[in-house]
Amino acid sequence: MKIAVCVKRVPDMDIRFRIGTDSVSVDEAGLKFDINDFDAWAVEAALQLRDKNPGSEVTVISLGPDVVQETIRKALSMGVDRGVQLKADKVPFDGLAIAKALSEELKSGGFDLIFFGKMSPDSSNGVVGPMVAELLGLPCVTAISSLEIADGKGKAKRELEGAQEIVEFPLPAVLTVDEGLNTARLPSLKGIMAAKKKPLEVRAAQLPPPQLTVRKLELPAERKAGRVVGEGASAVPELVKLLQTEAKVL
Amino acid sequence: MANVFAYVETRGGDVRKVGLEAVTAARQLADKFAAEVHALLLGPPGIGAKAAQIAQYGADSVIVVENAALTNYNPEVATATAAERIKSGGYRAAIFSTSAQGRDLAPRVAARLGVSIVTDVLSFEVEGDAIVVRHPMNIGKVIATIAMTTTPAVIAMRPNVISPAQNAKAGRVENAQPAVDPGSTRVKVIETKQGSREKLDLAEAPVVIAGGRGLKAAENFKLVEDLASAFGNAAVGATRAVTDDGWRPHSDQIGQTGRLVSPQLYIAVGISGAVQHLAGMRTSKTIVAVNKDKDAPIFKVADYGIVGDVFEVIPALTQAVREAKKHH
Numbered sequence: 113m114k115i116a117v118c119v120k121r122v123p124d125m126d127i128r129f130r131i132g133t134d135s136v137s138v139d140e141a142g143l144k145f146d147i148n149d150f151d152a153w154a155v156e157a158a159l160q161l162r163d164k165n166p167g168s169e170v171t172v173i174s175l176g177p178d179v180v181q182e183t184i185r186k187a188l189s190m191g192v193d194r195g196v197q198l199k200a201d202k203v204p205f206d207g208l209a210i211a212k213a214l215s216e217e218l219k220s221g222g223f224d225l226i227f228f229g230k231m232s233p234d235s236s237n238g239v240v241g242p243m244v245a246e247l248l249g250l251p252c253v254t255a256i257s258s259l260e261i262a263d264g265k266g267k268a269k270r271e272l273e274g275a276q277e278i279v280e281f282p283l284p285a286v287l288t289v290d291e292g293l294n295t296a297r298l299p300s301l302k303g304i305m306a307a308k309k310k311p312l313e314v315r316a317a318q319l320p321p322p323q324l325t326v327r328k329l330e331l332p333a334e335r336k337a338g339r340v341v342g343e344g345a346s347a348v349p350e351l352v353k354l355l356q357t358e359a360k361v362l
Numbered sequence: 363m364a365n366v367f368a369y370v371e372t373r374g375g376d377v378r379k380v381g382l383e384a385v386t387a388a389r390q391l392a393d394k395f396a397a398e399v400h401a402l403l404l405g406p407p408g409i410g411a412k413a414a415q416i417a418q419y420g421a422d423s424v425i426v427v428e429n430a431a432l433t434n435y436n437p438e439v440a441t442a443t444a445a446e447r448i449k450s451g452g453y454r455a456a457i458f459s460t461s462a463q464g465r466d467l468a469p470r471v472a473a474r475l476g477v478s479i480v481t482d483v484l485s486f487e488v489e490g491d492a493i494v495v496r497h498p499m500n501i502g503k504v505i506a507t508i509a510m511t512t513t514p515a516v517i518a519m520r521p522n523v524i525s526p527a528q529n530a531k532a533g534r535v536e537n538a539q540p541a542v543d544p545g546s547t548r549v550k551v552i553e554t555k556q557g558s559r560e561k562l563d564l565a566e567a568p569v570v571i572a573g574g575r576g577l578k579a580a581e582n583f584k585l586v587e588d589l590a591s592a593f594g595n596a597a598v599g600a601t602r603a604v605t606d607d608g609w610r611p612h613s614d615q616i617g618q619t620g621r622l623v624s625p626q627l628y629i630a631v632g633i634s635g636a637v638q639h640l641a642g643m644r645t646s647k648t649i650v651a652v653n654k655d656k657d658a659p660i661f662k663v664a665d666y667g668i669v670g671d672v673f674e675v676i677p678a679l680t681q682a683v684r685e686a687k688k689h690h
Contacts, residue, residue, distance in 0.1 A: 274556070276554070277551050335663050351679070
């Protein structure tokens with residue numbers, strides 16, 4: 113099987129963000145970056161399939177400036193066979209522009225499966241995977257939490273609100289990965305050494321002009337400071353009174 | 363005249379609340395430029411009976427597509443049908459929901475139309491030629507204001523930010539066919555395993571009670587479930603620590619990698635308030651926290667807190683809520 117995984121470098125979210133001086137980007141000073149969690153699970157899914165199907169190959173693709181090579185190397189150190197950087201000055205917010213650039217790279221690759229994380233926490237738009245599927249005319253299943261592949265067909269589970277869908281699809285296909293599908297392996301020391309020798313091709317991203325304009329970024333209004341009503345079960349009557357008379361939710 | 367399109371989400375032959383929210387959002391947008399709302403309703407035979415309800419929420423026209431194979435969501439039929447209708451209708455905007463179905467469908471429709479999309483939209487304004495939307499980024503720690511100038515502007519609303527509001531319109535019914543044969547699609551939903559009917563969904567419940575590690579063991583979630591049943595309109599959620607430990611299914615996880623909820627009332631039971639959890643619930647209207655650690659970060663976002671042992675406080679609260687509900 114030929115498998116592609118599209119991955120994104122994202123900042124660690126456990127920080128108070130600052131808005132850059134241009135007011136339309138996040139100040140990157142002091143941020144720690146790593147592969148998007150959902151994308152790491154996508155890489156893991158691809159590696160598990162490769163290992164079950166001898167002769168398979170996994171390619172990881174990331175769009176962005178040269179710093180995304182770190183993210184590609186991370187995937188290579190997990191066991192991915194080769195990497196492609198689609199070089200761009202920055203990653204645009206516009207998911208269609210990204211999807212078009214990725215589709216240009218993916219369309220002639222002869223991939224049986226193309227994996228994405230279901231979303232990235234930074235742009236939080238979650239549209240690139242299904243858009244690529246549509247641009248390539250491929251079947252697509254989003255946000256999968258289980259996967260079986262056999263005889264050129266796949267079966268996956270998706271979590272809905274209060275329900276689950278069981279979905280069947282033919283290959284080639286595009287899949288986006290939700291939490292719960294697997295636990296991503298950590299790179300081994302051997303993997304890290306091996307990754308240095310694996311091929312990493314760099315090509316210019318064919319990004320069309322974006323159709324969306326980010327006008328400004330802001331920090332959300334802080335919640336007004338709350339109060340501790342009291343301690344222990346004796347505080348319950350006061351809480352109930354506040355929920356009835358002040359918050360009016362009971 | 364450029365009208366506004368709304369996709370009415372259905373499941374198992376029922377209109378979902380997010381479907382009514384999409385119609386309400388479309389109505390609010392259409393009223394800004396004196397346009398009509400045209401709603402697309404896909405479902406099994408009999409779904410057309412819901413057209414009157416859709417009209418109540420502001421649809422001038424309801425396009426009804428009934429097909430026995432559409433009891434379950436069919437992504438390829440929904441994509442082709444919505445894209446074809448939006449294209450032929452020349453709409454100014456198309457409104458979807460950022461539900462599981464909407465997240466799957468709306469980007470495909472936008473790609474087929476060759477236009478961009480913004481999901482998880484909190485609010486929108488019309489400014490000249492642009493529709494300007496607000497969209498949370500970085501797990502809600504940054505809010506982006508984004509101008510959409512394409513036609514149509516494809517917008518997927520965050521669930522629960524717009525309450526379905528009645529605003530009755532004519533609701534002319536137009537019966538139509540699926541744009542592709544549901545029997546011929548490549549991706550097939552072969553089964554939808556519906557959770558218990560009585561169980562409210564996290565994203566739609568007006569009250570959410572969530573439990574964390576402070577509950578100490580899976581079986582102690584009964585305290586949370588009892589409190590939810592005392593409210594009667596509550597859903598039960600959990601933190602990532604709890605779902606990772608297998609106390610609750612992954613689908614119950616509220617947080618950065620799980621579900622986003624914005625209920626009227628959120629009660630955090632034995633939850634410390636890790637940043638990954640706060641990302642999923644900080645937009646709740648009223649937040650209550652019960653935790654024995656007075657320094658737990660959850661108290662920074664809670665409107666009302668009780669410092670105490672959840673095994674004492676929650677049963678007392680359950681009893682008090684039962685009493686309060688009885689007197690209503």
